Amino acid sequence: MSARSGTAVRRVVVVGGGTAGLMTACAAARAGWRVTVLESSRHPGGRARGPALGAHPVTLGPRALYKSSGWRMLRRLGVRPRGVTPAMGAARALRQGDLVPGYATPQGLLTTPLLSAREQLAAARLLGLARAAPGLAPFTGEQWLERRLPSSRAAETVFALMRMMAYVGSPAQLGADALAGRVAAARSGVLYVDGGWQSVVDALLLLARRLGVDIRTGARAVAVTAADRGPRVRWAEGGDEREETWDAAFVAGLTPSGAARLLGEPEPGTGPGLSTACLDVVLDRLPVPAVSLVYGVETPVYLGAEPAAARTAHPQGAVLHLARFDDGTPRSATDNRKELEQLLDVAQPGWRRHLVEERFMPRMRTMGALPHPSRGGLRGRPGPVTSVPGVFVAGDWVGGEGILLDAVGASTRQALDACRAYLSAED
Ligand SMILES: Cc1cc2nc3c(=O)[nH]c(=O)nc-3n(C[C@H](O)[C@H](O)[C@H](O)COP(=O)(O)OP(=O)(O)OC[C@H]3O[C@@H](n4cnc5c(N)ncnc54)[C@H](O)[C@@H]3O)c2cc1C
Incomplete structure (x- = not known):
């Protein structure tokens, strides 16, 4: 069912299974959405492993x-x-x-x-x-x-x-x-x-599984584009290339250039990591x-x-x-x-x-990127909304709050809020 069909359960995908992706997935599942995580490596947790x-x-x-x-x-x-x-x-x-x-x-x-x-x-x-x-x-x-x-x-x-x-x-x-x-x-x-920190990853994974999140490891997203019924994600998994349309998508924890490549956006000018x-x-x-x-x-x-x-x-x-x-x-x-x-x-x-x-x-x-006065400091960092409708970013280089895991936590919350607003406007 699509995002436009009001009462249907929302289907959302989270690209990246590090702490940003797992926090996003758990919060989205708590909101009643049906959540899939695509994680390219064999083990979720990313840099917190x-x-x-x-x-x-x-x-x-x-x-x-x-x-x-x-x-x-x-x-x-x-x-x-x-x-x-x-x-x-x-x-x-x-x-x-x-x-x-x-x-x-x-x-x-x-x-x-x-x-x-x-x-x-x-x-x-x-x-x-x-x-x-x-x-x-x-x-x-x-x-x-x-x-x-x-x-x-x-x-x-x-x-x-x-x-x-x-x-x-x-x-x-x-x-x-x-x-x-x-x-x-x-x-x-x-x-x-x-x-x-592996114990934090384990706790998030346990919660995600309890909430019914589908975590797919060895699943590398290669493109996220706009389609009629919502964002369309193409990914490689088990030697196959797959493609699916979702009500909304999160790109969570990728580097600024990794996220830009996925979305077909220009380099975001966030500076060096x-x-x-x-x-x-x-x-x-x-x-x-x-x-x-x-x-x-x-x-x-x-x-x-x-x-x-x-x-x-x-x-x-x-x-x-x-x-x-x-x-x-x-x-x-x-x-x-x-x-x-x-x-x-x-x-x-x-x-x-x-x-x-x-x-x-x-x-x-x-x-992922150093906040610096030459780029407007913390408030110069990009927000969670991307150029592709229904796609939101979170990670340590997103949003105006904190660095390291604090930026991950704050941007995850902001991306979820922005997604909620997007989906309710679609109703
Ligand atoms: C050595 C070290 C020490 C640290 N110490 C601290 C500390 O003391 N305090 C603190 O607050 N923070 C610390 N941090 C930072 C903290 O670990 C990170 O901010 C946090 O783990 C980042 O999580 P993330 O999900 O944003 O990114 P990541 O953990 O990098 O997760 C991104 C995930 O996306 C996956 N991925 C990438 N591309 C794709 C794709 N195309 N398709 C699907 N999946 C993809 C990756 O495999 C990865 O699992 C430290 C980091 C390191 C490396």
Whole structure:
């Protein structure tokens, strides 16, 4: 039955089975629509998956779930991730090869030897009050920090904390509104999810199946076009090419250029995305248990141990996630790996003797597009409505709210609202 036949059950398709696609599918099924998900890979979950590392599932790279838009969307669906709050008091700053304890909490900031008393106060004020104000849109994160902090040393030290929140290597890469918004999101709370992010994917999959969503893996969409009765999707599945018309379609979680290709639209001008080099290691024990969280100050690196409660591998051992953030300077994968191993040498000397498993991922796509003042900041990002009637986009580069999973949650909600309005106008 078509969208134009009023009382019929709506049939909608979701292209992409990552978190954006699964959240969209669950919410659409809750709305009473009949939902099909087309996911090109063999396993749904996309970038939130935690595939096996040796015998155990281990989240890819460091992960923190912010109690903001992504988390709110999950809770709206009834998915309530459990987890632990990271022990920020244990954090060390890596500065000129030394590990300096205690600066990642408000109290620590006010006493850290890394900053003068004046710098400490300004830093604490900035971290305590930052929010994604529209007035910040014309500025980069770098310009914002320079304006709000008394020295470049303070800017560098404070950004070392923000880097892990935003995943960017340099504050010049991101708009001030996006960076400040992420700091505000961090203030609402952060979770290391029990069982890693795969447990969130599993919960969404369980819910989707309970709601009768048809999830087709190995199904790659190749074109989404306008047809008389609604959007028409062509896809490849099991060696066959198929085509079907739906009442509405969502393109969820694809890259900006992937979505544009599918829709036959020009490149959206969203700017570059971002990749991060990640090293996951499983050790049979931590050589230095006290060093579980390290933020590089002048080098864009991070090390974090999964807390015992959230651990996904080796209950007696330790899982460490390390990241080398892209700061816009071209670097080889070999150099990035070397830098991360050097960080392990400093933080966990002797780690090689305890190594059980390791996984180096030279280029994990962490963000589909960087919101930047040259493109209007957060509010310059495209909305959920596309040029093809009845087709809506969601993902980490869509809509004016948040970055990373928060942008996914917010844009999913906006795409669903826009679809609801479209379908009711069709009645
Ligand atoms: C290493 C790493 C660490 C991260 N850490 C954090 C963090 O700490 N906090 C945070 O908030 N966010 C974090 N993120 C970001 C977060 O994981 C992503 O924002 C989120 O998972 C993106 O979900 P998505 O559904 O939008 O995209 P994806 O997960 O990329 O899903 C897109 C899906 O579409 C499928 N697909 C693509 N093309 C087609 C096609 N033509 N037809 C059918 N299917 C198709 C893909 O196979 C994929 O499954 C991290 C990301 C990475 C990589």
